[in-house]
Amino acid sequence: MNLYEWEAKKIFQEHGIPVPPSHRITKPEELRKVHLGYPLTLKVQVQSGGRGKAGGIQFAQDLKDGETKAKDLLKMVINGSKTESLLIEPRLKIAREIYLSVTLDRSRGCAIFIASAEGGIEIESSTNVVTMPIPYPYHDYVGRDLAKQIGLTGNLLNKFADLANRLYKLFESKDLELAEINPLIVTDGDEVLALDGKITICDDALGRHKCFAGWQETHMLDLSDREKRSKRAGLNLVELDGNIGILCNGAGLTMATMDLVKAFGGQPGNFLDAGGGSDTEKTLEALEIVHDNPKCDVILVNILGGITACDEVAQALVAFMKRHPERKLIVRLRGNNQDVAEKMLAESGLKLYPELEAAVKQAVEQSKVPAGAKR
Amino acid sequence: MILINKDTKVIVQGATGKMGSAHTKRMIAYGTKVVGGVTPGKGGTKIEGIPVFDTVKEAFQATGATTSVIFVPPFLALDAGSEALDAGAELIVLITEGIPPQDAAKLVAQVKAKGAKLIGPNCPGVITPGECLIGILPGSIFKSGPVGMVSRSGTLTYEIALALTESGLGQSTCVGVGGDPIKGMGYEEALSLFKDDAKTEVIVLIGEIGGTAEEEAAAYIKANVKKPVVAYIAGQTAPPGKRMGHAGAIISGGKGTAQSKIEAFEKAGIKVAKTPSEVAKFVAEATKQVARA
Numbered sequence: 325m326n327l328y329e330w331e332a333k334k335i336f337q338e339h340g341i342p343v344p345p346s347h348r349i350t351k352p353e354e355l356r357k358v359h360l361g362y363p364l365t366l367k368v369q370v371q372s373g374g375r376g377k378a379g380g381i382q383f384a385q386d387l388k389d390g391e392t393k394a395k396d397l398l399k400m401v402i403n404g405s406k407t408e409s410l411l412i413e414p415r416l417k418i419a420r421e422i423y424l425s426v427t428l429d430r431s432r433g434c435a436i437f438i439a440s441a442e443g444g445i446e447i448e449s450s451t452n453v454v455t456m457p458i459p460y461p462y463h464d465y466v467g468r469d470l471a472k473q474i475g476l477t478g479n480l481l482n483k484f485a486d487l488a489n490r491l492y493k494l495f496e497s498k499d500l501e502l503a504e505i506n507p508l509i510v511t512d513g514d515e516v517l518a519l520d521g522k523i524t525i526c527d528d529a530l531g532r533h534k535c536f537a538g539w540q541e542t543h544m545l546d547l548s549d550r551e552k553r554s555k556r557a558g559l560n561l562v563e564l565d566g567n568i569g570i571l572c573n574g575a576g577l578t579m580a581t582m583d584l585v586k587a588f589g590g591q592p593g594n595f596l597d598a599g600g601g602s603d604t605e606k607t608l609e610a611l612e613i614v615h616d617n618p619k620c621d622v623i624l625v626n627i628l629g630g631i632t633a634c635d636e637v638a639q640a641l642v643a644f645m646k647r648h649p650e651r652k653l654i655v656r657l658r659g660n661n662q663d664v665a666e667k668m669l670a671e672s673g674l675k676l677y678p679e680l681e682a683a684v685k686q687a688v689e690q691s692k693v694p695a696g697a698k699r
Numbered sequence: 700m701i702l703i704n705k706d707t708k709v710i711v712q713g714a715t716g717k718m719g720s721a722h723t724k725r726m727i728a729y730g731t732k733v734v735g736g737v738t739p740g741k742g743g744t745k746i747e748g749i750p751v752f753d754t755v756k757e758a759f760q761a762t763g764a765t766t767s768v769i770f771v772p773p774f775l776a777l778d779a780g781s782e783a784l785d786a787g788a789e790l791i792v793l794i795t796e797g798i799p800p801q802d803a804a805k806l807v808a809q810v811k812a813k814g815a816k817l818i819g820p821n822c823p824g825v826i827t828p829g830e831c832l833i834g835i836l837p838g839s840i841f842k843s844g845p846v847g848m849v850s851r852s853g854t855l856t857y858e859i860a861l862a863l864t865e866s867g868l869g870q871s872t873c874v875g876v877g878g879d880p881i882k883g884m885g886y887e888e889a890l891s892l893f894k895d896d897a898k899t900e901v902i903v904l905i906g907e908i909g910g911t912a913e914e915e916a917a918a919y920i921k922a923n924v925k926k927p928v929v930a931y932i933a934g935q936t937a938p939p940g941k942r943m944g945h946a947g948a949i950i951s952g953g954k955g956t957a958q959s960k961i962e963a964f965e966k967a968g969i970k971v972a973k974t975p976s977e978v979a980k981f982v983a984e985a986t987k988q989v990a991r992a
Binding site for chain 2: 584
């Protein structure tokens, strides 16, 4: 779950990471209530990168200028992401910019600091970057080591080390995937502030952080309605452009099935991984979600039962066919309780494909038959 | 065979839970030496005919086991894994899905410090067909033979094992290392065991999009593994920026594409199958070459 800049900064502040004074507005006229002095910085709050390049950060010389700009900014959509609000801050005089983030490194299997003596940069394309594995358990000397490694000295070394330590503790205590300050600025008055911040909270950990209860509903902005519905049901759905709805159990098998569809000349309409151990109810909801895609012409079900029981899946299929007898359905089902499932489905008149490739070929063929033709 | 065999004694953490008890039963039915269960507060009782203990330490001391399989809920997994390690576990198989990655990282740090082995989290487990099954794999589709398998996916492993078994190609050991970004054993550790295992003649590596583990494995194989390796990568048609089911299956910032992984394998002289059935075909060719050599 990605947070807005204003939310990230609020959390920074709670963890002792200084941020500029700010005010958040959702209407241009609210700018009148902002008493931070001019010139001001107006920043759109969106869940998308590339905000600066898209013109989502503007400066205002006075109230009139500010209201005009706020009106346009509030209507902005960046990469499909709508502006939620504007964050208003005084325009600061920057003496120096630094980059600092904490994230998890898959290859090393541990948390890492990423830092650079140059901030406000695109970290992926920058060369002057230090990556430092973070030891567990943590010690405060690690922050000083990092400051030293990016070449800081004197007072700034200590100030930066303190912030790095606080950022790591925030990262750990709130189960973050990413805590980023870009840029961390030194003002002309020698103040060190987080000028922009990004926080990504690990979805799997949300359940143990009551402070984020209910946030997911308001932060699933890049998901379609069906993707949200899947998330609520504990299913993994990714929307695709084609007309073959795919429902499998297990991420790897779903991807492999999708690849086979494409290799045989078909177009996957979605990726739906029902996960391990899905029961009748969950499988039925999965079928309904795939069915509800208006682009879907045929549903391909590929279940290899490890912890998923084939008879539970078969029950869902029987119920689904009763509801939607017109829907073209190609099913491959193998594994636990396969014989019971086969019997149930034979009674309902559904042909089963024991071989994956035969099932995929049939689904691709069916996807090319005009809609309305019988299953 | 690697990691486990007919003599491996296993305890089950979370043995009295829904998942734990169902799979304890299935592991015993397969022939695995499940010698105890651990559920705090249920010590002294029995499940599926085996004794239940309150702590891992007691379970290990009473049974002589040094392997634990964990079926506890995600937020309890770090504690369960730490308990097993401190009790002297040499091998931990962590089945649980949805463990916060920072917990996984903390467990991995302890595993490394103790020199133990961790398979998972979010994995189907490990099987040495005909001898020992630890986890949730469906035992019936595996058969004993010369093919070693290592995979990030559960059901895709079953698919490919099925294709191998139906082509008459049995497996020495199959290791499902799991689909999470932060995990214990990776490809390299599994490959290092397979390369020295007398029973394993051919190795199958099943990968998927996300991360750079396959690229690293390709380099490791080129430098260290003389046995033939057949690779398969899932997610060749996955769109970038979307998490494809597994927490670790995501193409981000142009990194982690199937294309990059396939190229890395091909550069290292490793055959990459386009479909699960092609894996079986390539393995059959490789076993013939091994037989001729």
